[in-house]
Amino acid sequence: MMRGDKGTESGEPAFNGFARPVFVVLLLVFIALRIRDLHGTLDRDEVFSVRIARLGWGIQFLEEIANDLVHPPLFYVVLKGWMAIGGESPEWLHLLPVSIAVLTILPFVALCREIRFSANDLNLAFLLIATNWFLAEYAVDIRMYMLLLFFATTSFGLFLKVLRKEAKDYRALCLLCLANIGLVYTHYYGWLVIGVEVCYAII
Secondary structure (H helix, E strand, O other), X not given: OXXXXXXXXXXXXXXXXXXXXXXXXXXXXXXXXXXXXOOOOOOHHHHHHHHHHOOOOOHHHHHHHHHOOOOOOHHHXXXXXXXXXXXXXXXXXXXXXXXXXXXXXXXXXXXXXXXXXXXHHHHHHHHHHXXXXXXXXXXXXXXXXXXXXXXXXXXXXXXXXXXXXXXXXXXHHHHHHHHHHHHHOOOOOHHHHHHHHHHHHHO
């Protein structure tokens, strides 16, 4: 087994040779394609998110969240905290989903390890993600889509880890439960991710 190509026995990609600098270059490309539109104006949906986050923590805030029948409340709470830290400039607001997108790289790498990807396989997958126009466009959208991606990627990686452990890994199981709770409180499509995991476990 060539460590630079197939990875370690534990499944962790072995970033030897050109694999490590390639990953760093892809990381820079990933970030560059997502910060280019930080100065963009807010569209109607983004304005809706900001308007809700501007409200106080009282009953009106909860009522407005409840009026959004298609999206659970977690992202609005996160956005509200983000605005309390840095204000409401377009650059700062767009930086929230971009930051979540960058953080998603961590569970993505963990997922690749659980799938037993080699370093080259991981870099190829990262290339497809980094240059994906759809993902890059939505990475600056002040909505819950990047948070959904973060929890979905985290959930899949933890699910495979729990499934493959011969002995019960209660820490991974608890983290999986937390990730799935985050999923369903971020977007109702999070239930589809959980449904896929349940079907896979049954099969």
